[in-house]
Amino acid sequence: MKQYDLVIVGAGPAGMAAASAAAEQGLTVAVLDEQAAPGGQIYRAISAPALRDEGILGADYYHGRSLLAPFKAARVDYMASTTVWEITGAREVRLSVQGRARTLQARRILLATGAQERPAPFPGWQLPGVMSCGAAQIMLKTSGLTPPTPLVLAGSGPLLLLIALQLHWAGVTIAAVLDTTPKENYLEAGRHLGGALRGWKMLLKGLGYLAKLKRSGVPCLSRVGDLRAEADDSGKLTRVRFRHKGREQSLDTNSLLVHQGVVPNVQLSRAIGIDHRWDELQLCWRPATDAWGETDIEGIFIAGDGAGIGGAVAAEQAGRLAAWQVARQLGRMSPNERDRLAAPVRRALAPVLAIRPFLDVLYRPAGEFLRPADDTLVCRCEEVTAGDIRRYARLGCTGPNQTKAFSRVGMGPCQGRMCGLTVAQLIADTRQTTPAEVGYYRIRSPIKPLTLKELAGLDDADRKQP
Amino acid sequence: MSVRNHDNPGETDVAIIGGGLVGMSLAYGLLRQGKRVTVFDEGDQALRASRGNFGLVWVQGKGDTCPEYARLSRLSARLWPELAASLQQDTGIDIELRQQGGLYICLEQDALRQRAEMLARMQQQAGGDYPFEVLSAAQARAKEPALGSDIAGATWSPMDGHLNPLLLLNALHQAFAARGGRLINGRPVQRIQPRRGGGFDVQLSDTRLWANQLVLAAGLGNKALAPQLGLHAPVEPNRGQVLITERLRPFISYPTGHVRQTGEGTVQLGDSKEDVGLDTGTTAEEIGKIAARAIRMYPALEKVRLIRAWGALRVMTPDGYPIYQQSAQYPGAYVVTCHSGVTLGAVHAGPLVDWLLGKDIDISLEAFSADRFPL
Amino acid sequence: MQTDSPFNRLATATADTVTIEIDGRPFNAREGDSVAAALLAAGCIPSRTTPVSGSPRAPYCMMGVCFECLVEVDGLANVQGCMVQVAEGMKVRRQSGAREMTVGDFHEAV
Numbered sequence: 007m008k009q010y011d012l013v014i015v016g017a018g019p020a021g022m023a024a025a026s027a028a029a030e031q032g033l034t035v036a037v038l039d040e041q042a043a044p045g046g047q048i049y050r051a052i053s054a055p056a057l058r059d060e061g062i063l064g065a066d067y068y069h070g071r072s073l074l075a076p077f078k079a080a081r082v083d084y085m086a087s088t089t090v091w092e093i094t095g096a097r098e099v100r101l102s103v104q105g106r107a108r109t110l111q112a113r114r115i116l117l118a119t120g121a122q123e124r125p126a127p128f129p130g131w132q133l134p135g136v137m138s139c140g141a142a143q144i145m146l147k148t149s150g151l152t153p154p155t156p157l158v159l160a161g162s163g164p165l166l167l168l169i170a171l172q173l174h175w176a177g178v179t180i181a182a183v184l185d186t187t188p189k190e191n192y193l194e195a196g197r198h199l200g201g202a203l204r205g206w207k208m209l210l211k212g213l214g215y216l217a218k219l220k221r222s223g224v225p226c227l228s229r230v231g232d233l234r235a236e237a238d239d240s241g242k243l244t245r246v247r248f249r250h251k252g253r254e255q256s257l258d259t260n261s262l263l264v265h266q267g268v269v270p271n272v273q274l275s276r277a278i279g280i281d282h283r284w285d286e287l288q289l290c291w292r293p294a295t296d297a298w299g300e301t302d303i304e305g306i307f308i309a310g311d312g313a314g315i316g317g318a319v320a321a322e323q324a325g326r327l328a329a330w331q332v333a334r335q336l337g338r339m340s341p342n343e344r345d346r347l348a349a350p351v352r353r354a355l356a357p358v359l360a361i362r363p364f365l366d367v368l369y370r371p372a373g374e375f376l377r378p379a380d381d382t383l384v385c386r387c388e389e390v391t392a393g394d395i396r397r398y399a400r401l402g403c404t405g406p407n408q409t410k411a412f413s414r415v416g417m418g419p420c421q422g423r424m425c426g427l428t429v430a431q432l433i434a435d436t437r438q439t440t441p442a443e444v445g446y447y448r449i450r451s452p453i454k455p456l457t458l459k460e461l462a463g464l465d466d467a468d469r470k471q472p
Numbered sequence: 473m474s475v476r477n478h479d480n481p482g483e484t485d486v487a488i489i490g491g492g493l494v495g496m497s498l499a500y501g502l503l504r505q506g507k508r509v510t511v512f513d514e515g516d517q518a519l520r521a522s523r524g525n526f527g528l529v530w531v532q533g534k535g536d537t538c539p540e541y542a543r544l545s546r547l548s549a550r551l552w553p554e555l556a557a558s559l560q561q562d563t564g565i566d567i568e569l570r571q572q573g574g575l576y577i578c579l580e581q582d583a584l585r586q587r588a589e590m591l592a593r594m595q596q597q598a599g600g601d602y603p604f605e606v607l608s609a610a611q612a613r614a615k616e617p618a619l620g621s622d623i624a625g626a627t628w629s630p631m632d633g634h635l636n637p638l639l640l641l642n643a644l645h646q647a648f649a650a651r652g653g654r655l656i657n658g659r660p661v662q663r664i665q666p667r668r669g670g671g672f673d674v675q676l677s678d679t680r681l682w683a684n685q686l687v688l689a690a691g692l693g694n695k696a697l698a699p700q701l702g703l704h705a706p707v708e709p710n711r712g713q714v715l716i717t718e719r720l721r722p723f724i725s726y727p728t729g730h731v732r733q734t735g736e737g738t739v740q741l742g743d744s745k746e747d748v749g750l751d752t753g754t755t756a757e758e759i760g761k762i763a764a765r766a767i768r769m770y771p772a773l774e775k776v777r778l779i780r781a782w783g784a785l786r787v788m789t790p791d792g793y794p795i796y797q798q799s800a801q802y803p804g805a806y807v808v809t810c811h812s813g814v815t816l817g818a819v820h821a822g823p824l825v826d827w828l829l830g831k832d833i834d835i836s837l838e839a840f841s842a843d844r845f846p847l
Numbered sequence: 848m849q850t851d852s853p854f855n856r857l858a859t860a861t862a863d864t865v866t867i868e869i870d871g872r873p874f875n876a877r878e879g880d881s882v883a884a885a886l887l888a889a890g891c892i893p894s895r896t897t898p899v900s901g902s903p904r905a906p907y908c909m910m911g912v913c914f915e916c917l918v919e920v921d922g923l924a925n926v927q928g929c930m931v932q933v934a935e936g937m938k939v940r941r942q943s944g945a946r947e948m949t950v951g952d953f954h955e956a957v
Contacts, residue, residue: 405516
């Protein structure tokens with residue numbers, strides 16, 4: 007069985023930075039990533055961006071090149087199109103590439119699997135024609151494709167504004183940007199202004215986006231509520247309904263992009279059994295880590311948005327910190343050397359982290375997306391509605407696992423990625439408690455659906471080696 | 473705090489500790505006989521054999537060394553249609569009971585021969601009333617075209633079948649609620665205190681309830697609770713890993729001991745027998761073995777994907793047979809435990825409830841006393 | 848399959864065409880497209896119907912989380928289209944409901 011000092015799962019900013027830093031210290035490193043090329047999602051396709059016009063995506067995207075170059079030059083075993091489906095407490099890493107499953111052994115593991123968009127259900131979100139904002143951005147980066155027009159965007163958060171601008175600069179006709187950020191958030195966020203001001207550079211950038219969007223001529227409506235997507239007989243999206251300034255309105259469109267922030271992708275960290283804590287500001291669970299990213303499972307680290315939302319720049323710094331701590335633990339670096347390298351990184355991280363509470367509170371999703379109406383599909387895979395979940399909570403289900411057994415919620419191929427947060431919130435509401443009390447699904451490997459043949463043939467290829 | 477218990481707990485006829493298939497089957501039977509029933513159940517993270525249950529309503533091969541158990545399984549299979557109909561009438565839920573027979577696939581000739589001999593013995597023990605057939609590979613494949621050629625054969629019995637265990641648990645809970653049963657859940661029972669003059673106090677962190685009779689149906693939890701009632705429940709966990717595939721259109725007609733296609737179209741694969749304590753996790757090694765065996769039996773499963781896997785903890789007595797016993801020291805307290813909560817569900821809802829209520833029953837339960845185990 | 852795609856292709860850095868088959872008909876995708884992106888570019892919306900109720904769906908997240916982009920690729924069913932890049936000659940088929948197991952499957956793997 008192949009052994010490595012450090013196995014990194016994910017080749018986004020945290021993974022690439024960690025790999026480069028670890029290789030520099032002489033560690034043997036493997037980087038396993040599901041995509042065909044490095045970059046994760048934020049720097050997706052950075053090694054071969056599709057768009058000729060670099061003005062569309064903006065400088066922040068192309069910053070990824072500064073991570074790519076050292077990553078490509080580093081002495082690491084980079085395995086693309088590789089799915090990690092299990093990690094054990096003994097630090098075995100099980101992966102699948104080209105239809106074959108095998109095991110690697112690691113002395114240390116770094117999970118850098120990043121974030122996912124918060125699944126934010128509303129009536130009709132499952133209709134063909136509705137996509138996440140992130141999906142549209144990915145299509146721009148990998149393929150230079152833009153969504154059909156007239157395009158409507160709806161949601162809340164910095165990414166919504168950024169993507170609206172990027173698509174506008176790409177020449178897409180945007181019928182409206184519907185901002186669902188609740189009025190109350192602005193007041194609440196003001197309490198965290200101190201932190202925001204410490205991150206003034208980012209604050210300015212965000213305000214800049216807002217200003218550009220206003221100047222762009224794209225119709226922007228704020229404090230939009232009661233969002234609904236409707237279909238015609240074909241079953242595809244034809245209309246978006248919403249409430250604005252007390253009036254019911256609608257827009258005819260086949261193309262709606264939605265966004266309600268990002269949350270850590272906890273599938274792998276949960277399956278390993280890492281301790282997770284509910285974050286009341288970010289309204290999600292995050293794995294518990296120390297200052298270097300190490301979890302309560304010895305030798306397993308998490309860096310980047312997978313540990314808690316901090317953004318791309320924070321992710322690459324966290325990757326470096328984890329790599330240096332691993333190097334120290336494996337005797338390649340003295341504690342003093344580690345701290346010397348870490349100090350400027352922590353200083354650079356401070357403003358990035360300081361602004362988070364402000365952003366988290368400002369862009370907290372409106373209630374209708376956290377606790378959707380009864381007729382809303384919450385589990386898209388098994389087609390279970392919010393009303394169904396509330397009913398089972400009333401019947402006596404005290405948590406998501408019982409609710410799963412009764413309603414099939416969370417039993418589909420996505421293994422709860424799209425419904426887990428909402429289910430916890432709905433049960434909490436119905437039983438008059440909190441998501442922290444209610445808990446999450448019990449997640450088990452394999453965290454991605456492999457074929458039975460692959461599972462039966464685990465490590466066969468290695469065994470045949472002389 | 474559970475939503476369901478804002479009213480003050482008071483008297484109840486029967487308190488049942490455990491809201492799984494065993495407890496809820498008993499509860500349902502008691503409610504049908506007009507008793508007041510309160511079920512105590514733990515929280516979302518509790519160990520629950522019922523959620524891991526394979527769903528077989530299985531007779532063939534059970535009770536090889538215990539004729540009473542063979543008879544009990546047979547009886548329960550016969551009683552199942554009535555229970556299923558009753559639950560459907562109460563809740564509208566169809567628990568997908570199908571009793572069209574089952575196959576036990578043998579991969580090697582030796583295993584097939586041994587199994588055939590065992591079933592022949594059991595047939596003799598049952599006075600001939602034990603239908604089964606021994607099928608060659610070709611005969612098995614004629615019956616079940618999805619089977620592969622790399623098998624030795626199978627034993628078939630019309631006595632066998634399956635149902636949807638999650639729908640069953642769901643239906644039992646809904647029927648329980650509909651018939652006025654009370655569920656107190658979300659936290660464990662701390663202590664059970666027999667009352668002088670009869671009856672039992674069930675103590676939780678924030679509640680106490682006085683019940684006339686008390687049934688321990690708490691699976692692995694019975695071990696710790698039983699001594700409080702002068703009972704003995706030497707149960708240990710035994711893990712069986714279970715795999716579930718993506719949904720497929722129906723292509724496997726008969727349930728087997730290791731593979732069955734559910735009403736949703738998913739294919740359920742089992743199983744292992746591991747002594748790992750209370751670990752409900754899965755291992756790549758066992759998953760690989762289960763997958764390999766399933767592919768050998770049904771080659772078409774090769775390209776089918778695994779969606780979920782889990783470890784189900786069987787509640788195992790030392791000989792694998794149930795414990796049904798009333799406390800001699802505290803009459804009115806009972807322990808009920810088995811590892812076949814689905815198959816025996818109909819017996820639990822029927823004759824066993826008669827036994828709890830002191831009525832005459834046709835079956836003998838003496839063989840299931842825990843006195844058969846050394847203390 | 849629609850011939851006029853609602854998705855628009857902007858000027859790209861390279862223009863390497865990759866010809867794949869979607870539901871038996873040829874389509875010119877671009878190198879670097881995921882199968883899901885190619886389906887959208889080809890106007891193949893909905894890209895599947897669900898096993899539970901036969902409802903129409905299309906890719907939602909494009910990053911492997913939502914499992915809406917499930918599609919048959921070169922004979923293997925339920926592949927996440929957004930996780931696979933197009934390759935010359937690839938045969939993509941949209942799925943309708945739960946996967947069918949045919950007699951051919953039964954004896955395929957002897």
